[in-house]
Amino acid sequence: MRIPIARTVAELRAAVAAWRQNGLKVAVVPTMGALHEGHLSLVRAALEKVDRVIVTLFVNPKQFNSAADLAAYPRTEHEDAAKLAPLGAHILYVPDAADMYPEGFATTVSVNGVTEGLCGAYRPGHFDGVATVVAKLFLQTGADVAFFGEKDFQQLHVVRRLARDLDIPIEIVACPTVREEDGLAMSSRNARLSPSQRQAAPKLAAILFEAAARIAGGASVDATLDEARSAIAAAGYVRIEYLELRAEEDLAPMHMFDRPGRLLVAAWLGDTRLIDNVAMPARQGAITRAAA
Numbered sequence: 548m549r550i551p552i553a554r555t556v557a558e559l560r561a562a563v564a565a566w567r568q569n570g571l572k573v574a575v576v577p578t579m580g581a582l583h584e585g586h587l588s589l590v591r592a593a594l595e596k597v598d599r600v601i602v603t604l605f606v607n608p609k610q611f612n613s614a615a616d617l618a619a620y621p622r623t624e625h626e627d628a629a630k631l632a633p634l635g636a637h638i639l640y641v642p643d644a645a646d647m648y649p650e651g652f653a654t655t656v657s658v659n660g661v662t663e664g665l666c667g668a669y670r671p672g673h674f675d676g677v678a679t680v681v682a683k684l685f686l687q688t689g690a691d692v693a694f695f696g697e698k699d700f701q702q703l704h705v706v707r708r709l710a711r712d713l714d715i716p717i718e719i720v721a722c723p724t725v726r727e728e729d730g731l732a733m734s735s736r737n738a739r740l741s742p743s744q745r746q747a748a749p750k751l752a753a754i755l756f757e758a759a760a761r762i763a764g765g766a767s768v769d770a771t772l773d774e775a776r777s778a779i780a781a782a783g784y785v786r787i788e789y790l791e792l793r794a795e796e797d798l799a800p801m802h803m804f805d806r807p808g809r810l811l812v813a814a815w816l817g818d819t820r821l822i823d824n825v826a827m828p829a830r831q832g833a834i835t836r837a838a839a
């Protein structure tokens with residue numbers, strides 16, 4: 548069993564046009580490859596919702612901040628295709644960087660507001676790269692629905708905003724973060740961790756969940772996050788970029804747990820940057836306490 552591969556927009560559009568003639572509903576799952584269970588969960592969710600699923604594989608040079616990071620990014624197209632075929636995904640779109648950004652390419656999609664702070668503060672240009680490529684993928688595929696992981700929560704907001712602002716008729720579906728058994732959020736970057744780093748890595752998620760539980764139980768947001776920062780450092784993380792509570796709906800900073808929130812973190816373990824987040828649905832008790 549093999550998954551058909553389209554390498555040009557023309558091939559992709561021909562396949563989608565044939566589906567459209569038959570009245571089929573189409574989804575796209577954008578990825579940078581090196582597929583793991585997190586990616587595959589998006590594909591499964593898409594297959595449940597629509598008739599035809601396009602998975603895209605493009606290591607987008609515009610969203611990398613450093614040439615070294617781009618060069619080190621795993622490229623495993625053959626293995627990725629082999630993982631997708633048994634699921635029943637319908638086409639793998641693997642565009643060439645020279646076709647995506649030909650000589651003279653001059654357009655950047657830049658989303659304000661939700662890109663302020665968090666990863667936006669530490670990865671200049673990253674979300675412009677994401678927004679530009681995602682807008683292109685939406686327009687190239689013409690999909691009805693797109694699936695994204697909550698793992699990249701700020702990115703999810705960027706994508707929702709750009710679809711809304713540019714009137715791209717696509718529904719954005721968010722899927723929960725898939726974790727390793729020890730709690731570490733799955734990521735293509737986890738493979739870069741040494742055995743001892745891999746052992747320490749899940750402490751980040753554990754500390755995040757613990758802090759979320761304490762805040763939900765009524766503890767002070769700022770004091771709890773200060774303690775959590777110390778715990779993350781003690782766990783072996785060399786640099787904490789951010790650990791913040793933000794509003795679920797619009798990513799506004801929160802210092803009181805008075806509405807649904809997200810606790811988001813980015814920290815470095817050796818040379819590897821890991822991000823994670825946990826949902827904090829507002830509970831009646833917590834809201835009352837914060838408002839009191």
Ligand code: AMP
Nearest residue numbers: 578579580585695696698699724725733
């Ligand atoms: P990437 O290949 O890292 O660009 O990710 C492609 C898509 O997979 C994005 O929508 C990510 O949010 C999503 N994704 C990555 N890791 C996970 C995970 N552990 N659980 C759920 N979705 C994920």
